[in-house]
Amino acid sequence: MKIPRTLPLLLGLPLLLLGGPSRRVDAGLPKCTCRQGNACYHFLNAPVSPPDDPCSCPLCRAVPGGCPKILPRGWDPACYANGKMRCFLRRHAASWRLSCSDRLAGTCACRKNPHPEWCPYCGSHGHPWDEEGMAIIKRQVEIERRLLGPRVKFILVKSPHFYLLTDIPALKIRTQSGSPRVMQMHEIAHVFIQRAEIAYQDFVRAFGSDVHLDRPCAIYLLRRSSTMERIQAAYFGSPRTNIVYGGGSKRIAGGYPFNGFATSLQKSRSDYGLHLQVRHSIGHILMSCYVRVNGQEKYLPTWLYAGAGHWLARLPKKFREMATFCANEGTALQNSGKKWRQKLVGYAASSGSHPIQQIFDVNSMSALDLEMHLRAWSWFEVFLEEDRDRFVKFIRALRNGKEHRVALQEAFGCSPEEFDRRWRDRILGRRPSVAPTAKELDAGQPDRPGARERASIRTETDPATLAAKIRALQHVEDPLTAATLVPLLQTPSERVRETIVLVLSKARSAEVKRWLRTQGLATSSGVSRAYVARIIGNLGDREAGPELLRYLTDGFWLTRAHVCRALGLVGYEPAVPLLVERVRDRSPKVRIAAMDALGRFGEKAASAWGPVSDQLGAHAWQVRSAAADCLGALGDMRAVDALIARMTIEQGRLRKDIREALKRITHDDLGSNPKYWKDWWEKEKARHPGGVPPRAEAPKKPKEDVDANYAKKPTYYGLKVYSRGVGYVLDVSSSMASRIKVDPNWLRRHHRSYPPVASKFELARNEIEASLRSLDRRTLFNLYFFRTTARKWKSDMVPATPGNVDSAVNRLNAEAPRAPGGGSRVSGNAYQTNYVDVFRLVLDVKKGKDVVGGFGDTPDTMYFLTDGEPTAGDITDTEVLASWFTELNRFARVKVNVITFGNLGVDPEFLRALAERNGGVFIQVPEVR
Numbered sequence: 001m002k003i004p005r006t007l008p009l010l011l012g013l014p015l016l017l018l019g020g021p022s023r024r025v026d027a028g029l030p031k032c033t034c035r036q037g038n039a040c041y042h043f044l045n046a047p048v049s050p051p052d053d054p055c056s057c058p059l060c061r062a063v064p065g066g067c068p069k070i071l072p073r074g075w076d077p078a079c080y081a082n083g084k085m086r087c088f089l090r091r092h093a094a095s096w097r098l099s100c101s102d103r104l105a106g107t108c109a110c111r112k113n114p115h116p117e118w119c120p121y122c123g124s125h126g127h128p129w130d131e132e133g134m135a136i137i138k139r140q141v142e143i144e145r146r147l148l149g150p151r152v153k154f155i156l157v158k159s160p161h162f163y164l165l166t167d168i169p170a171l172k173i174r175t176q177s178g179s180p181r182v183m184q185m186h187e188i189a190h191v192f193i194q195r196a197e198i199a200y201q202d203f204v205r206a207f208g209s210d211v212h213l214d215r216p217c218a219i220y221l222l223r224r225s226s227t228m229e230r231i232q233a234a235y236f237g238s239p240r241t242n243i244v245y246g247g248g249s250k251r252i253a254g255g256y257p258f259n260g261f262a263t264s265l266q267k268s269r270s271d272y273g274l275h276l277q278v279r280h281s282i283g284h285i286l287m288s289c290y291v292r293v294n295g296q297e298k299y300l301p302t303w304l305y306a307g308a309g310h311w312l313a314r315l316p317k318k319f320r321e322m323a324t325f326c327a328n329e330g331t332a333l334q335n336s337g338k339k340w341r342q343k344l345v346g347y348a349a350s351s352g353s354h355p356i357q358q359i360f361d362v363n364s365m366s367a368l369d370l371e372m373h374l375r376a377w378s379w380f381e382v383f384l385e386e387d388r389d390r391f392v393k394f395i396r397a398l399r400n401g402k403e404h405r406v407a408l409q410e411a412f413g414c415s416p417e418e419f420d421r422r423w424r425d426r427i428l429g430r431r432p433s434v435a436p437t438a439k440e441l442d443a444g445q446p447d448r449p450g451a452r453e454r455a456s457i458r459t460e461t462d463p464a465t466l467a468a469k470i471r472a473l474q475h476v477e478d479p480l481t482a483a484t485l486v487p488l489l490q491t492p493s494e495r496v497r498e499t500i501v502l503v504l505s506k507a508r509s510a511e512v513k514r515w516l517r518t519q520g521l522a523t524s525s526g527v528s529r530a531y532v533a534r535i536i537g538n539l540g541d542r543e544a545g546p547e548l549l550r551y552l553t554d555g556f557w558l559t560r561a562h563v564c565r566a567l568g569l570v571g572y573e574p575a576v577p578l579l580v581e582r583v584r585d586r587s588p589k590v591r592i593a594a595m596d597a598l599g600r601f602g603e604k605a606a607s608a609w610g611p612v613s614d615q616l617g618a619h620a621w622q623v624r625s626a627a628a629d630c631l632g633a634l635g636d637m638r639a640v641d642a643l644i645a646r647m648t649i650e651q652g653r654l655r656k657d658i659r660e661a662l663k664r665i666t667h668d669d670l671g672s673n674p675k676y677w678k679d680w681w682e683k684e685k686a687r688h689p690g691g692v693p694p695r696a697e698a699p700k701k702p703k704e705d706v707d708a709n710y711a712k713k714p715t716y717y718g719l720k721v722y723s724r725g726v727g728y729v730l731d732v733s734s735s736m737a738s739r740i741k742v743d744p745n746w747l748r749r750h751h752r753s754y755p756p757v758a759s760k761f762e763l764a765r766n767e768i769e770a771s772l773r774s775l776d777r778r779t780l781f782n783l784y785f786f787r788t789t790a791r792k793w794k795s796d797m798v799p800a801t802p803g804n805v806d807s808a809v810n811r812l813n814a815e816a817p818r819a820p821g822g823g824s825r826v827s828g829n830a831y832q833t834n835y836v837d838v839f840r841l842v843l844d845v846k847k848g849k850d851v852v853g854g855f856g857d858t859p860d861t862m863y864f865l866t867d868g869e870p871t872a873g874d875i876t877d878t879e880v881l882a883s884w885f886t887e888l889n890r891f892a893r894v895k896v897n898v899i900t901f902g903n904l905g906v907d908p909e910f911l912r913a914l915a916e917r918n919g920g921v922f923i924q925v926p927e928v929r
Contacts, residue, residue: 030058030574032067038197039095043067047083049175051183051191051271052318056198062574064176079120085187091120092190093157096197099133101141101156102186133158136256143254147234148227155189162196163216163257164189168223173271183271192221195275199282202315206384207392212293217285218252218260221274228264235260243281243326245288245305246295259285272322276313280324283312291399299401302362307376311384314377325373326365335370344378347371348427356420360404375423382426386522387435412436413444432523438483454484463493463874470499471877475506479515482507486520489528492848494836495875498884501531505538517544526556533559534887537566545572552578560585561593565890568597576605583611589891591615592626596890599633606636613642621724621860622893624650625657632661637692640665644681647674652724652779653860653895667696725780725797727842727859727894728768730815731866733787733833736761737817738867740902740927760901763925764865765812767899771863772808775800782859783808785815787831788872790838796857832872839885843892847874862894862920867901869910878910886917896920902927 033056034043040057041050042065059066071080075094079087086102093100141156144165148154154167171183173191183191196219204211218235222228229239235252236244243261244252252260261281268274287308288295295305306326314320314337323337347353359372368376383391390411397407408419413436425431439458442451453473460466466488476482485500507513516539520532529551536544544566551563552575564582567575575597582594595612598605612634615627624646631639640662647658655672662677663669670676684693741757754763768783775781779800783793793811798804840847844856870876875884889896896918898911908924915922 030062032059033057034067034095035070035072037095037097039092040067043069044088044091044095045069045080045083046088047085048181049177049179052174052176052178053195053198053316055176056194063577075120085184087120089186089190092194093130094120096190096194097160098190098193099130099137099158100186100189101137101154103134104138104141140253140256143256147231153185155185157189157193158216159193159197161200161213161216162193162219163253163260164193164196164219164221166192166221167227168221168265171265171271171274188221192219192274192278196278196282199279199312200286203283203286203312206388207290207395210291210396211286212247212289212291213258213286214247214293215256215258217282218257219278219281220260220262221278222262222264223266225264225266228262228267231262236262243284245285247289247293259288261285272318273324276319276322277324279315279319280309280313280326283309284326286312291396294399297363299399301360301398301404302365302368303359303372303376304395304398306365306368306373307380310373310377311380314381332365333368333370333373335373340374340377343370344374344427347375348424356416357404360416378427379423382423382434386426386433386519390435426524429524432487432525432528433519435519437487438480441480448480450478450481454481457484457488463491463496466491467493467495467499467877467880470496470503473503475508476504476512477507477509479509479511482512482515482520486516486523486528486532487525489531490525493874494848494884495877495880497531498875498880498887499877501535501538502879502883504535507539513539513541513543517541517547521547521551526554526559529554530556530558530562533562533566537562537569540570542570542572545570545575548572549575549578552582557585557587557590560587560590561891564590564593564597568600571600573601573604576601576608579605580608580611583608583615588618588620588623591618591623592891592893595626595630599630602633603635606634609634609636609639613639616642616646621654622891624654625860625893628654628657628661632664635665635695637665637695640681644674644677647677654724665695667698725782725857725859725861726771726775727782727784727797727862728771729784729786729838729842729862729864730764730768730812731787731833731868732761732785732815732817733868734817734831735833735868736764736866736901738902741929743926743928746926760867761816763901764899765816767865768812768863769809772800772805775805777801780857780859781808783811784838784841786834786838787817788834790834790841792841797859833866833868833870834872835866835870835881836873836875836884839888842894843885843888845888858892859894862896863899864896864914865899865901866911867906869907878907882910882914882917885914889918894918897923899923899925901925 032043034040038056040055040060041048042055042060043057055061055064057067071077075091080091082088089100089102092098093103137156137158140158140163144154144156145152148167152167153169154165156163156165158164166185166189168188169185171188172180173183174180196217200211220228220231222231228242232241233239235249236242237251242263244259247258249255249257249259261284263274263277263281265274268277284305287305288300292299294300309326310323313324314322319337321336321338321340323335323340325333325335354371354375359375362368362372379391394407394411397410398404402410404416408414408416412419414422422431422434422436426434431437438454442448442454445451453469457466457469460469470485470488473481476485482504485504489497489500491497504512504516507516513536516532516536521529521536521544523529523532533548533551536548548563548567548570549572551559552567554560554563560582564579567579579594579598583591583598585591585594595615598608598612609631612627612630615623616631618624618627628643628646631643643658643662643665647655647662650658655674659669659672668680670680681693687693737759739757739759740763742752742754742763746752747754754766772781777800780797781800781804782797785791785793793808837847839845842858842862844858870878870881875881896915897920898915900906900908900911900923903924903926906924908922911924912922
């Protein structure tokens with residue numbers, strides 16, 4: 001939960017635009033929070049690049065520098081626009097509710113001002129502000145100067161929760177732009193007290209707001225260790241004691257701070273070192289004030305004190321491989337902080353690692369060895385990420401003085417040994433999360449609703465029966481059932497996986513959706529993460545957007561691909577810049593998914609046209625097809641040059657895809673001949689020299705297909721269009737030998753001259769032969785046949801030369817099925833119809849795999865001819881089969897045209913969906929009886 005730091009002077013005030021219109025903020029982006037206080041460097045018009053910490057503003061984190069330039073009423077425009085550091089820091093103080101000793105000098109960098117204490121309200125109608133805070137600062141400066149001496153220059157600054165003194169004159173930092181710069185003392189004080197407040201917010205987000213910090217925590221950032229030891233001796237009781245936690249100290253700075261700590265640049269060596277030490281010490285302080293103010297061992301076990309410091313210190317990404325250690329006796333541990341996760345695997349796997357009770361019983365920092373430190377940190381990191389509510393309940397119980405076993409039983413319902421087993425199994429990859437599994441929860445309450453069905457699903461080993469049991473759920477409205485199904489996504493059975501997808505994609509429960517986007521996405525299995533992302537996209541769960549973003553760089557390509565798809569389906573606009581990065585992904589299938597997702601945003605993602613245009617030259621034709629489709633959806637006229645240039649190279653299906661993209665962008669149609677497009681575009685550019693021709697208005701009615709007219713004059717038409725590759729997929733089960741009479745009205749409408757009565761196979765064979773003999777000889781093709789089993793004619797596609805066509809026709813004749821009851825005995829297997837295995841052949845997919853193959857020798861257009869429903873193979877349920885095929889075909893991009901014969905035994909709804917979901921057409925050849 002975020003604790004607002006709202007500056008009362010900024011609340012409820014109308015806003016004044018400064019310096020012209022502000023940057024447009026799309027409704028789908030996070031909202032700028034800077035006007036409510038805690039503004040970022042960009043909003044406050046900083047004269048320098050910010051430190052490389054993430055911006056405090058959610059909008060700036062999504063769109064760097066995206067904060068609108070809006071001035072709160074009463075702020076002087078001259079002060080706001082002033083580029084001097086002192087003016088900026090006064091704006092920073094106003095926004096973060098800081099009182100700073102620099103203002104005691106009474107100077108104003110804006111202009112000659114008779115009332116400098118009013119800044120940033122230094123206009124003619126200004127008024128004093130923060131009088132109470134400045135009175136405290138004035139008093140505290142005198143107290144600190146008595147200890148440090150009159151010649152020591154320092155800055156003292158106070159925020160709602162912290163009190164910071166520094167004498168560091170300059171500090172080199174890394175900035176958000178990537179380049180280094182040097183901060184001076186005044187900015188150092190402001191930056192570090194802002195960092196302290198952000199650490200406080202991080203703690204409260206994880207544990208809640210029950211932090212009892214009655215007065216500010218003192219932070220002493222000193223240049224030299226000798227000065228630090230003088231402060232520690234005077235305020236903390238010993239030159240070697242660098243922290244006073246708990247609260248109520250009366251020795252620190254005259255009794256104003258509640259507690260505090262000190263560190264030095266000489267000890268920490270760098271900005272990163274100082275920042276890490278500050279966050280680490282704040283973790284100790286806040287845990288000692290969480291729930292109750294008490295630092296005694298009974299209420300603050302040593303592992304808890306250490307773990308809180310490590311967790312808060314290493315929470316920012318830049319500190320993941322850094323660490324610092326404290327010791328109350330002896331010498332502190334030394335360790336760089338690198339490879340802690342790898343070390344934890346060794347500890348978790350070792351039979352010689354410490355029993356958990358031994359860690360709980362340690363009562364001094366000097367007794368914690370490296371393993372104990374790492375395990376304490378890991379408990380914080382893993383349980384807060386995956387089982388936060390129970391972990392927080394556990395910590396609260398400890399802070400109330402409960403013994404460890406009692407606290408764990410109350411919070412987790414388990415012993416310390418079971419708690420440790422869950423952690424070890426998680427670290428070793430044996431379980432997807434430390435959160436209790438549905439099985440563990442059901443075992444604790446066997447009578448809870450759905451427990452019996454879940455137990456039956458968990459113990460089922462036969463894939464067909466398991467899929468049936470899952471299908472019987474219809475839709476899932478219980479997170480425990482979702483938690484039972486998600487681990488099963490790792491099964492090699494496509495039937496089971498696809499059934500789970502269909503069932504979970506029908507969930508309406510907010511609790512199930514929340515579980516999927518949090519614990520479901522966090523599973524350790526890449527396959528499961530991928531499928532959960534796919535389910536979230538099917539559900540259209542917009543609230544999942546921020547969680548999905550975390551997995552856009554997942555190590556498993558299928559997860560990245562499904563996350564891209566999901567972000568497009570839920571319409572999460574802050575993802576657009578990150579999706580553009582995925583257009584350059586090393587996996588071509590991820591690039592396809594990213595471009596499909598960007599296409600869903602349409603003109604809102606038009607700025608992606610450049611990287612997408614680059615993919616028109618990709619090696620795989622599927623990537624080029626996706627790029628053309630995406631550019632058409634983006635609608636940016638700047639992509640026209642690249643599309644026309646590529647159109648002159650491509651033929652067949654790809655040329656058609658590019659033509660469709662040009663039609664969508666230009667709202668015009670010049671046919672399939674690139675020359676017409678090129679000539680038109682050169683004229684348009686000549687009419688608009690130095691710029692991109694504007695986009696025409698969309699026509700009210702679709703234009704007539706220009707190629708239909710050109711086709712009447714083939715010599716004028718120009719280049720002959722031919723397809724890249726065609727796959728003819730023919731049902732040769734015994735039912736195809738049945739004879740039917742085709743409806744004569746249908747024959748007339750479709751200009752066909754079929755025999756009055758013929759077998760379904762003869763009709764299909766004649767259609768395929770006619771199509772083969774009309775192909776350009778450069779077109780590649782193949783034949784695929786299926787009944788109970790599936791097979792293909794050639795191992796690779798072949799050109800449509802006369803010899804290959806004659807050979808294919810001979811093979812067609814040889815595949816003629818025999819009707820039941822014919823002259824020869826026909827096996828019962830011949831009656832079966834195996835869709836799934838022939839689809840695997842066409843898409844180059846191996847059984848049990850999750851993905852399309854390596855974009856091998858596959859067609860770009862498929863003609864699927866059948867007369868029946870799927871009855872053989874491991875997937876026969878039509879809803880499951882359609883979902884499975886369509887999902888794989890998102891990458892293969894095969895256009896599917898379905899032709900079916902007769903009226904009996906046909907599922908036209910399924911076959912129509914199969915065609916239309918995959919960019920093709922459905923034709924039913926009707927019979928009369």
